[in-house]
Amino acid sequence: MSVRDMLESVIKRVTVFKNKDALYPEFIPPTLPHRGIHIKQLAEIFKSLITSPGSMSLRAMLVGGIGVGKTVTARVFGYEIKHLAKEQGLDLRYVHINCHRDRTLYEVISEVIRQLGIPIPLRGLSPREMMIALLSYIEKHNIYVLITLDEFDYFIHTAGNDAVYFLVRLYDEYPDVKKRLNFIFIARDLTALSTLDPTTESYILKHLIKFEPYRSKELYDILIQRRDLAFYENTVSEDIIKFIADSEGIDKGGEGNARSAIEVLLLAGEAAEHEGSHIVLLEHVRKALTVTHPDIVKVSDELNFLQLHELLLVKALIRTLRAKGTSFVRIGEVEEEYRYICQLYNIKPRKHTQIYEYVNNLKHMNIINAKLSGKGLRGRTTLLSIVAPLDALEKRVDELIDKRLTTERNTL
DNA sequence: AGGTAGACTCGTCTCAAATT
DNA sequence: AATTTGAGACGAGTCTACCT
Incomplete structure (x- = not known):
């Protein structure tokens, strides 16, 4: 194949993608399925930002594991409330800070200033001075800001108690000033907060929104x-x-x-x-x-410990899955295929009850997936599937079956 | 450990009566 | 006439008790 051919084959290749961007982690979808309540809770917490801006500094804490939609919820909420505010003639800005990248007080504040596009020199000032400059600038220009501190755990760890205290209790020193900075904190869990002193902690935890997997x-x-x-x-x-x-x-x-x-x-x-x-x-x-x-690779190791008939059953499952081309197949079909395979190997097949046992075993070992049939199928049945690639798995299973068979013959 | 039999359970399917 | 509803048939695992 010439270089030209290769180039062409790559360029002309059929693609299934219309817009790959929508699958990247940074992508912000137009709507958030199943996060409506969280948006509502946020709205509840921040509503006075619109109704009586500046009366108090609002904060919310979003907690949940990886990939449960915390960041995207905050972003979407920020975007929406910004536009809502605009309709009310309010200059509300949204700033999203990733504390994994900006994990010191200095970095966070300068990043906020940078994102707001405020002409404040970023060098030569202490965090405190920068903050004062920031506050007076937004006061002068009548700007309100909602700041999200994503991966707040990192900030707590590296910036420490004092920095968090500074951010959170910012307005305590100036009770009469308009409260223009508002915060959304995002963290995976609350353990990091326990290193803070209790008053700061309770300050942050005032409004907690949990994100379930x-x-x-x-x-x-x-x-x-x-x-x-x-x-x-x-x-x-x-x-x-x-x-x-x-x-x-x-x-x-x-x-x-x-x-x-x-x-x-x-x-x-x-x-x-x-x-x-x-x-x-x-x-x-x-x-x-x-x-x-990668832990699926582990599955092929576990195959070593299976008995002959369990292996045969796995093979039967692989074959029926492939023949059907669906993600799940019924246990009955697999059993049939299993009996057929046993015939090929000239082995006496086990009966139904035992098959059922095997399936349960395999399920517990996470080699196969099994679920009860729900709607859409007549009767009640267990549906089986395999997550690992079929081809590689079958090859491995075949090897093991051969091995078992020969050792068995030798012992006989 | 493997097998048998039979009762049990669940949920869909079917079909016809009831309803609109 | 068209749609809704519901009882019972039925399919297919699941459970239990007991045997080899």
Whole structure:
């Protein structure tokens, strides 16, 4: 293949992406599925910012794990309230600071000033002096500011108690001045706060909003939204989205992390593109999952400890999954395939009860996923799936089956 | 450890009666 | 005539008790 050919093949390659940006972590979606209450709570806390601006300095604390929508909620809220204020003739600015990057008091304040575009020299002033300059500037120009301190834990750690105290109790010294700075703090958990002195802590915790990990149903809605934004129509089916949502949802054993769910969708799309496929297939998702969740690789280790019949069952599951091309297959189908495979190997198949035991075992070892059928299926059944890439897994399973069979013959 | 039988449970499916 | 509703059929795991 000539260089030219290679270039062409890359350029002309079919793409499934309409707008990849919608899958990057920085992307701010137009709406926030399942975060409505949090926005409402924020609105409740900050409403006097609009109704009686300057009467008090408002603060809220957002707490939750990774990828549960804290940052994006703050951003969207900031954007909206800024525009709402504007309609009221109020100059309210929103500033988002990532304390992971700016983790000292000096860095935070200068970043605030920079983002506001205020002409204050950033060098040669102490944080305190900068703050005073900032306050007098916004007083002069009648500006209000909502500052989000994202990853506040870092700030607490490196900047320490005094810095937090300074920020939080800023207005204590000047009770009569208009309160123009308002804060949203974002942290993963509240442990970092315990290093603060109790009064400062209670000051911050006045308004606490908790973010719970996403359930798979919620992730589904989020992923559908992103899919519609990022992919061409009919390139990613609902089944695919469901599969990702189920493997990441907190209620299905995942982490409830939307960020990684979206990343899986991105990587799956890239895998499809890489293979020149015009649609995203389950196999692409499985590949993506192994990249984002290296612990899946661990699964292949655990295979070593399985008994022969469990291996055969895994193989049966792999084959039915592949034959069906769906994310889940019914236990009955797998059992049938299992019996067929046993026949091939000339082994006596185990009966139903035992199969059921195996399935439970495999489930507990996290080698396969199992869930009870809900709506849409006649009767009650257990649906089985595998997260790991099928091809690689089957190869491994085959090896192990052969090994078991030979050792068994030798012992006989 | 593996198997059998049978009762149990749940949720969909079907179809017809009831309702609008 | 069209839609809604609900009882019972039915499918398919699940559980239990007991056997080999």
